[in-house]
Each structure stands twice: as C-alpha cells, then as structure tokens.
Amino acid sequence: MIFGVDYYPEHWDKSEWSEHVRLMKEGGFNTVRMAEFAWSRLEPKENVFDFTWLDEITDLLAENGIKIILGTPTAAPPKWLTNQYDIFLRDKYGRVRGYGSRRECCANNPHYLERSRIITEKLAAHYGKNPNIIAWQIDNEFGCHNSTRCYCSHCRSAFAEWLRQRYQKISVLNQSYGTVFWSQEYENFEDVILPSYTSCDADCGDSPTHNPGLALDFYRFSSDSWIAYEKMQIAIIRKYSDSPITHNMMGHFSDIDYEKLAEPLDLVSWDNYMDNQWNCNSFETAAMAHELMRGAKDQNFWVMEQQAGPCGWDQFGGTPRPGQLRLWTWQAIAHGCEGLLYFRFKSAPFGMEQYWLGVVDHDGIPRRRFYELKQTGEELKRLESLLVNAKQVSDVLLVKSYENVWSHKIKKHVPDFDYRNMLLDYYKANQRLGTNPVCGGEKLICNRYRVIYMPAYAIVSDRLKTTLSQYVKNGGTLVLTFRSGIKDENNNMITQTLPGLLRDLAGITVCEFDSSPIAVRLSDGFGVTRIWRDIMEPDGAEVLVRYEGEYYASSPAITVNSYGSGHVWYIGCDLEDFALKKLVQIISDRAGAAYIPHPGDTEAIKRKTDHAEYLMLLNHTASKTDMGIRGQSLISGKNFDGMLDAYGVEILRV
Ligand SMILES: [Zn+2]
Numbered sequence: 001m002i003f004g005v006d007y008y009p010e011h012w013d014k015s016e017w018s019e020h021v022r023l024m025k026e027g028g029f030n031t032v033r034m035a036e037f038a039w040s041r042l043e044p045k046e047n048v049f050d051f052t053w054l055d056e057i058t059d060l061l062a063e064n065g066i067k068i069i070l071g072t073p074t075a076a077p078p079k080w081l082t083n084q085y086d087i088f089l090r091d092k093y094g095r096v097r098g099y100g101s102r103r104e105c106c107a108n109n110p111h112y113l114e115r116s117r118i119i120t121e122k123l124a125a126h127y128g129k130n131p132n133i134i135a136w137q138i139d140n141e142f143g144c145h146n147s148t149r150c151y152c153s154h155c156r157s158a159f160a161e162w163l164r165q166r167y168q169k170i171s172v173l174n175q176s177y178g179t180v181f182w183s184q185e186y187e188n189f190e191d192v193i194l195p196s197y198t199s200c201d202a203d204c205g206d207s208p209t210h211n212p213g214l215a216l217d218f219y220r221f222s223s224d225s226w227i228a229y230e231k232m233q234i235a236i237i238r239k240y241s242d243s244p245i246t247h248n249m250m251g252h253f254s255d256i257d258y259e260k261l262a263e264p265l266d267l268v269s270w271d272n273y274m275d276n277q278w279n280c281n282s283f284e285t286a287a288m289a290h291e292l293m294r295g296a297k298d299q300n301f302w303v304m305e306q307q308a309g310p311c312g313w314d315q316f317g318g319t320p321r322p323g324q325l326r327l328w329t330w331q332a333i334a335h336g337c338e339g340l341l342y343f344r345f346k347s348a349p350f351g352m353e354q355y356w357l358g359v360v361d362h363d364g365i366p367r368r369r370f371y372e373l374k375q376t377g378e379e380l381k382r383l384e385s386l387l388v389n390a391k392q393v394s395d396v397l398l399v400k401s402y403e404n405v406w407s408h409k410i411k412k413h414v415p416d417f418d419y420r421n422m423l424l425d426y427y428k429a430n431q432r433l434g435t436n437p438v439c440g441g442e443k444l445i446c447n448r449y450r451v452i453y454m455p456a457y458a459i460v461s462d463r464l465k466t467t468l469s470q471y472v473k474n475g476g477t478l479v480l481t482f483r484s485g486i487k488d489e490n491n492n493m494i495t496q497t498l499p500g501l502l503r504d505l506a507g508i509t510v511c512e513f514d515s516s517p518i519a520v521r522l523s524d525g526f527g528v529t530r531i532w533r534d535i536m537e538p539d540g541a542e543v544l545v546r547y548e549g550e551y552y553a554s555s556p557a558i559t560v561n562s563y564g565s566g567h568v569w570y571i572g573c574d575l576e577d578f579a580l581k582k583l584v585q586i587i588s589d590r591a592g593a594a595y596i597p598h599p600g601d602t603e604a605i606k607r608k609t610d611h612a613e614y615l616m617l618l619n620h621t622a623s624k625t626d627m628g629i630r631g632q633s634l635i636s637g638k639n640f641d642g643m644l645d646a647y648g649v650e651i652l653r654v
Contacts, residue, residue: 001384002067002134002339003377004031005359006305009057010041011348016364017057020346021064023360027370028377032061033304033341035123036071036140037102040078043119051126062132069246069304069341070133072123072233074116075140076102085111090152092196101352103147107225108158113232120236128240137304138233138247141271142226148255149222151196160189162221176490177213184211194218212410216491219406223256231264248304249296251289252420257402259441262296269293271305271343274328275320277312277355283331283620287603288427288439290335292400295440300336300389305343309357309369316355323647325369326376327618330649333380334605334616338388342373379635383651386612386634393606393613395593396437397449398427399457407458407491413483414515416531422455422481422574429580434595435588436605442467447474450593455571456483459491465501472505473564477591480506481571482513482534498534499570506570507541507561510534514550520573521548522557526583527576533557534572541570544586558583560590567591599625602644606654613654619644 005024009017024032035042035054043049061068077087082099087109089097097104105112127133142148167173170188179185186192195210195218208215234245244266249258251270262268270293274281281289293301306329310319320328332340344358359373360366380387400423408419423439430437430453437453438444445452445467452471457480472478485499494500498510514520514533521528523546535552541561546554561568569587588595596615598604602625603618614634619625625644631652633640640650 001380001388002031002302002341003029003380004033004066004069004341005029005308005345006341006343007032007034007345008037008348009034010038010053011350012346014053014056017060019364021060021066023364023366023370024066024345025064027359027366027374028381029066029345031067031069031134031339031341032345033069033071033137036073036137037076039073039076039081039119042073042123043078045080046084047118049122051123058127058130058132067134068132069135069137070123070127071137072116072120072139072237074105074119074233077105077112077115081115085109085115087112087115088152089147089150090155092149092151094151094196097147101145103141103145106150106152106154107229108150108154109152110154113229116229117232117236120233124237124240128237133241133243135243136237136241136245137269138230138237138245138265141248141250142230142261143253143255144250146255148226149218151194155225156194157190158225159194159218159221160192162224163192163217164189166217177211178492179211181211207412208410212407212491215410216403216406219255219410220403223260223402226256227261227264230261234264246302246304249293251292252285254402254405254420258292258296259402259443265297267299267301268296269302269304269339272303272328272332273305273307273311273317274324275307275310276317277315278317280318283601283603283618284428284431285424286328286331287335287431288424290332290337291427291437291439294336294392295438295444298440298444300338302339302341303332303337304341306332306340308342308344308359308373309347309361311356313352313355320369321622321647322368322372323645325372327620327647327649329373329376329380330616331603331618333387334603334607334618336390336392338390383634386609386614386651390607390609392436392438393594393608394436394438395450395591396430396435396588397444397452398423398430398437398439399442399445399452399454400439401441401457401459404456404458407487408456408483410491414517414531416517417483419456425577425580426453426455426584429577429584431603432581432600433584433588434597434604435584435593436596436603445471447471447476449476450591451477451479451587453479454484455479455481457485458483458487459489460485460487460501461489462501468502468505469563472566472568475565477567477569477587477593478505479569479571479587482532482573503539505561505563505568506559507539507563507568508536508556508559508570509539510536510572514552518550520550522546522573522579523548526558526579529557529573529575531574536570536572541568547573598627598629602627604629615652615654617644617650617652619646619648622646624648
C-alpha cells in the first residue's frame, strides 16, 4: 500500500537529500511524488533538458526502497517560456492573468500545448521504463485558482470549432439557444462570442448575464478543453510507460466535469486539506469529497496530497490536534482510499507556500506530526490486506451532476439556493443516519442501490428519464426535489408542465411555486421551510407532509408515488437539518436501506473484502465518545468496550 510524501528535491541542496531519505525511511514512507513543479530545472532553457539531478534522487530513493510517482511539470511554466510566448489566460474583462504564481496557462494556447507536449515526451521517454516509477501524475490540480475558463482569442476559435461539432449548422445553434431573444442571432460559428463582460454584469453578481444556453456550452467547452489537454499528455506517456496514470483532483471542485476527466485515467487521486486558510471543512464535507472521488470512476482512489500540518498561503488555517492527522488518514481509507501521500515532506522556507507545513518543520526536525504519521503508517501496513480492494457497503446513492452545478450557477433561482450545499445537506442527513451514501454521477444509477437521491436535478434528458423509469419499475426508490426536471439540455426552461419528464414518475403536478424569502411551517413536525416551496397537486401520489401557512396551506409539500415495483418521493421545499434527517430515516425504512446508528460527529462505516467484513469507527470530536458498538479491535487485538478516544479510530471485525 502506498504510504508516502510529496517531495521537492529541487528545493534543497543535494547534500541534504540523504538525510531526507533517511527520515522518510524512519517514518515508514515508501513512496514519493516528485517533479510536478520542476519545469525550470528540467528544461532550464528552451529545448535544453537536464534530468541529471532527477536521475540522482531517483537512484537514491530506489536504493532505499522508496518508489516514485512522477508528475509532469506543466502547471507552472518557466519564465523563459512566458518571455518567448504569450501563453497567458485572459479573464472575462480581457485582462492578462500574468506571470508570478502558477496555472496561468490557457489549455487552447498553441504554444503552451506545444511546449507541454515536448516536456512530457522528454520526461516520459527518459523515465518510461524505470521500474521505480510506479505511477504518473498529469499536471497538477487542473482548474485551481479559477483557471478553467479563459477568454482569449485561441479559446474563441476553439469554441467556434467545438460548437460546429456539436450543432453542425448555425441555424440549429440559434434555435437551441433562442438567440432571437434580444436580437442575438449569429451568422456563423466564428461569430459566436465568449460570454465575457457585458453591460448587464452589475445586475447579477457572479452569474453570467449571457444567453443561458451559450453560458452552459462555454462551461462545457472549458471543461472539455482541459480534458483534451489531459488526454494529450496521457497519450504521450502511454507510448513509453505501462504504469498507472492519474491526476490530482480537488474533491468538491466543479468547474471541470470530474466524471469525464476521470475516464481516460487509470485511477483518480485527489488533494485533501481539512483545515487550511480558506476552509475548515466539516468531517462530512471531507467524507463526501472522498466519496465523490471514489464515485468518479466507481473505484478506490489515492490521496496524492494529504494535509500534514497547519497550512495556508498568506495566513495559516488551524493546527491539527494530536490524533487528527491519523484520524483524517483513516477517514480517507474508510471512504475508499488505498494509497496516500502527505503534503509535503519538509516545509519550504521560501516561496508562496512557506506557511504550508509538512511532515517535518522548516528546521527538518521530526516532531509530534512526524511520529503520529509514523504510527499511522505502521497500522496501515499491518492491516493492508483488509484495506486494499475493500468495497463499501451501502444501499444509497447520491447523484451529483456537473452540468447541473453549472446550470444552477448560471441561474441560481433565489439568493439562498445553492445546489452544492443542497447535495451536502442530503449527504449529511444520510451520514447522520448512518447510510453512508455512495456519491457519483448518472453512470452509477442501478438497482444495486435501494435509494437514489437526485436533489434539484434540473436538466433531464430523455435518456435519463428512461434510466430512472427502469430503475423505479424494478423496485428502486428515487428521491426528487423542487427544481428537478425544469430544464432541457440547452439550459432552457421546458414547456411541459413541471416537473416535466419526471411528472409521471413523481405522480404530482407542480402548479406554481413560492420563492418569497419567508418561513412557512410544515405539518407533522417537519419544522419550517425558508427558501423555496413548490405548490403541487397530487396525480396519484400519497401526501406525507403539507404546508401549514400562506395561501397554499394544506397543499402537499412532500409526496411519495408508487411506480412499477418502486417509489418516487418528491420533496417540494427545502428542509431544516433535523427534518431532513427524519425524512431520510422514513425513506430508508420504507425502502429497506440499511443504516448503522452512531453518535453525532462520528462515523461508522462498513467495508468488506472477499475474505472479511469490518466496521470502521471514527470519532471526530475532542472528547471520548460512547459509540454504542462493541467488538474485537483489529488495530489492537483487544476487546473494544465502545468508548472511543477523542479523535480516535477503531476497526472491528463484523
Ligand atoms: Zn484561452
């Protein structure tokens, strides 16, 4: 099992390398990732390559039994390259996103593409057959720093070609977008604009003020541009190496369609920072991110960068408490991680990330964090046969759609509506009940899951309708909510009665809605709803909860419809946390979906291999907690009495 660190030999004098490697061995780290930001040292001048230093450290690591994941260095171009060629992104105001940090390059820039091809080919040809290179990482965190979408002239030409492939005739595009609105009809594909700054921008904050079909296509195109860039590098590496190829993704990040980005990769990896300058993630946010990463290919994944200390750029996030680094490692494993590297080995005293602390501090002395990880590594090694190829046991799927993220971002309905937060709310409700839902895209929909949640699934295609009908007919339980089935694939409102293609499945008609920001009480102890209320008439569905206020008092708020051998729930409004958990329990009980009761702020996750089944218990609180579950500990071999230490972890045989 990979248990490693991210390492930057180019940051240190060669004389220090052997001490670093000695400490890595002492810590039990068996793998390093290297070189993903070392372009200026690998190609110091155009077409002048120097791999001698990387050869030396590769040999030193190999002599010490440490394997290597090699990154292509294309996320940070060297200065000479940007002197020679204008490869910079343009923002929607036409401003150059210039040199001085990273990820400043445009995926459609011909010079950047050419230089990327050359450095990737050189690196792959040099190291492709090296037995110590066990995997490749393409680039680094595509889309980071809001770099997915670019508004340069190269992107404009590439967009025209992308549109030509999609629509063939400009009349079809005009029809699909409804460009007759505000006289925006285009004469040819080259005529189509990129959705940049307009005279209406001040009215809509962050949302694009362009035709919604154009805006959605530009999001699709921008995502596809990076996927094409990734495929270009994969094809080159594949010529020289059979080792697995991955890219380090970013969990909940949604500017790039991670389902599509994952497709050409052998495995998904991602970078997990629980508490940094920008976020102090709840454990549920991290758990869901792990699940999304597992779901992207429906297979176990690696964490390429796992937090190893307090971190941030100009400010630190919180300092991980004793036990938390171990806990976060085990949390990743519990959700399907089977290879993990900590970022970074030794903290850099210079550069933008001088505040990003690694396994050892700036002075290179191993302290608390080092020894905690060392212990964690020993545990992982001992239990490896249980962890690799383990599968999760869950009856519940939560579906995320990147196109729906974009559609809801382009037009967000009301100020307090947030699709991604809504997904997280449904995830949390399930986590708190103990169903431990799998998360992923439409591809995962199948009758292996007893319950499938698809909150606010705005864009519904005929093909998806067929898949869902089949799933429910065969006995599945589908959960829909307000803002489902409202749009077509061009991001236009549908002209059928809502919820459109889902109407017969849901067995209700949405007659109107109340988007006023007011609190309306719900019947049966379901609290109040504040953001959105669909006002519905049942067409055969059973009514479970009703509104108790406003002009629609006593009309249905939550319904369930029988369809074939299955059921379709329709949740017409937003719910408070407690009400959502209560509802998820009712849905699970009716559908026979299993859950594991456990205290708040803890996780209880069942996993199995071909030979064993076990329960992982994680305590995310700072106090000892009675988990209400006893058994034999696979970590200590002793009897576990149910009391789990602060930030503690237990694994019990089932
Ligand atoms: Zn561009």
